[in-house]
Amino acid sequence: MHVHAPLDHIAFSNAWRTRSPIDKMTFGGGLLLLASVLPAMPWSAAIFAAAATATLAGARIPVRAWGRFLAPQIGFLSAAALPLILGAGWERAAAVWMRGVAAAACMTLLAMTTPVPDLLLAARRARVPAVLVELAFLVYRLIVSIWELFERLRLGLDLRLRGGKPSLHAASLSAGNLLTRSIQKARRVERGASLRGLEGFPMLTPRARTSRAFLVSAVALQASLLAAAILFRSRFPW
Amino acid sequence: MRGHRYLLAASAGYLFTLTALKLPSLAGSSSHPTGVALGTVLAGPAVMPALSLIVQLFQALLTAHGGLSTLGANVVALGVAGPWATWLLWRLASRCGLGDKPAIVLATAFGSMATYACTSFQLALAHPEPGGGVAAAFLKFAAVFAVTQLPIAVIESLFTIVVLRAIINSSGICVAGLEAWAQR
Amino acid sequence: MVNRLPIEARGVSYAYAPGHWAVRNVDLDVPAGARIALLGANGAGKSTLLLLLSGAEHVCHGEILLHGSSAERSREGLRRWRREVGLLLQDPEDQLLAPTVEQDVAFGPLRGGVEEPRARQLVERALADMAIPHLATRPVHELSLGEKKRVALAGLLVQAPAVLLLDEPAAGLDPGGVRALREMLDTLARAGTAIIMATHDVDFAYEWASEVCVLFQGGILARGEPAEILADREMLTHASLEPPLLLEAALAVGGPSPFPRSRPEFREWARPTRRIAL
């Protein structure tokens, strides 16, 4: 999967991998919250800069990988802004767009530094209903397998089509096979789990270092952004 | 939910994989409705909010499609409005004696459009028209979507039909909605 | 209790559907440290027998004994069963559930109520036994097939089972991987773990097993010493199998018994022959 889902691979191998998810969520989540409440101009730009610095300098994620993930998101946001221009006018569309880009940078920071399972463990500790968290763990586990199945079926289909474009018929046959095999896989994993006597997910907490200095500076950064926004609210109204 | 969780997880994983391939659609509603109908038929509308939430969460975290900011709105559109519209129309169509295929086609297309109507309404609430208010904004957004989404809804219905047929032909899988469909 | 056989099957039968017997009236005695190879063509019932022995499927007739007493399907009984008997599936991925290696291996102990610090120690030891301590924090889905097999084995060994069941463990491994597997299994068997392996690889079985059991259409066709059973070409052909290459070669060349069971043994054994032949 790591070849085709580089985001997951990076989340497991970046410099912030062993940093506590609480640290990362405080930093990224706080910025995300600010991005959605503070006026877009100019604070979204500041939030974007902070998230970018943390991703590239802090977690030492290669610029190219970061750009590859952020660029499509910005593209989608731009496409989304089009109907907004028609519906709500230029200024609103620009504000929504800026906010979106800043939020996307915060999300990318979180997604690239924290593996999904770590987030789910954090969610469980935060008392998100166990049924939902367990289902999410299982979905993650199966996505990994289904993604691989998908790659294999796509190769198989490609070989059968001999360079042609898939017809709707062939594509849906292939999609039907994927579902059938996904469900077979789920059954095998279910048997594997029952062999090991597993009902829930008794999960070992990954070793993670919590840094008070990190938390303090994260909160300080966010507080100063908020303070600046309040201070300059006459120039940049909310 | 616990009894079928492996099946549910497989359905969610499958929907994730299918939707991960598609370009996200317009207007920040990042997920494509492909899969809404399929998911509803496979798992039933009752669990779709949970499935839809998880699928969208993973889209944000694993493929960088879309963001968490629109998650709440999308769960309503893709997890509630779309599935229930699909389900109700499907039941209704079958009750009226429509064949399986036309019923699925209609229900899928309707569910897909309902998803977009819901998104348009949410957008209209967020950005009401200065003059005409929410209603006018809704019409504007809905018009933009109708042009782009109508063809997608049609393709999606056909696709759903063939996928379902392939599944039923190639295995005896019984899942909530599918079971009812296969039995008749 | 300790002297009793860790696992026995008594007249065990199993049908997937009424009348379709996958396993017929199988008896099996497994002493501690045994290395038993269940040989048979695809569909001969090997995997089903392993599932029955592991407690994953109910027997239709007969019974399975653990340390001399009948294995129970109560909640408590199954829990004990799972602790005593570990099954490695053919595709190890099917039994790996956690995101990272250490989390997966820790499943067993944590589920058994072991505290985290102690579980961590157990995991470390199991990973060291499988020679994969460097993989501890790696995501499971990025590993190679051979690595996944080791992780799944570590997840079984962390429970210190008395019996290890392996379904086609060498499938998909290259010669280097097979050699590493064989060494690992030797160490385990020497430490007293009883190992039962289902395979259609007669060469591997001949070299590794202390006893072979040939299955055909769910029943036991022959059992005993590998050198003796696997020399019976007629019986093996009936079971869609072939004699091991080394045994076939030794028989063709002719020479002193016992026949060699591994490459080095063969070279040693053939030396006097060659001297005469040249």
Add this chain to the structure above:
Amino acid sequence: MVNRLPIEARGVSYAYAPGHWAVRNVDLDVPAGARIALLGANGAGKSTLLLLLSGAEHVCHGEILLHGSSAERSREGLRRWRREVGLLLQDPEDQLLAPTVEQDVAFGPLRGGVEEPRARQLVERALADMAIPHLATRPVHELSLGEKKRVALAGLLVQAPAVLLLDEPAAGLDPGGVRALREMLDTLARAGTAIIMATHDVDFAYEWASEVCVLFQGGILARGEPAEILADREMLTHASLEPPLLLEAALAVGGPSPFPRSRPEFREWARPTRRIAL
């Protein structure tokens, strides 16, 4: 045109990610009727090389020639490429598309614009060639692994490819299945189809191949006559492989060259040895 090699690789390289070379500068000449075994440990680049030869992946450097002219990635070029070169994936299920056997085998011809009555004839012949006409109307998912492999092969043969690429075709087959596969491949090779097989099964390669090619870290480490290449223990160990058991046994015993490559040959070859030895 007919005299030209059906497929050639010229300095072919491929990287999954920048700097991670899976195949390095590989040259390969494949005459009609050739039986080439690509040997190597897991991860040595065998499967990738097959994907490149099949046109499913683009080469990064070098080129692939079909009947002497450079294979093109245009729509028309790819269509010809896929018609000339068939690839059997390791898991045949990955390339089976339609619900029933005959529908699946007919997929290629129908897509190529063949009329239905003619397609039906082609399907019948392909199923007969694979000795599975009785499976025609069976649902694909009910078949055994060996049957699925035959169906997938029929789906390739129905296009009458000049080159057949096989990825670990013996994986998961029991000895009976392997024997049947070998016979089928012999028939095909005799009819002029060039066959290239990726495998880590040195025993199978030794018995079957007319030429072996040992891959190591994406590059060709050694190539040539099986009896010669596979006797080089040092080179094979370097590539995480082992000499074939029959060759090892023959070398240990010593005797007249050429060495035997199959069980019957070995028995024949060893007979004089035995007479002297006794």
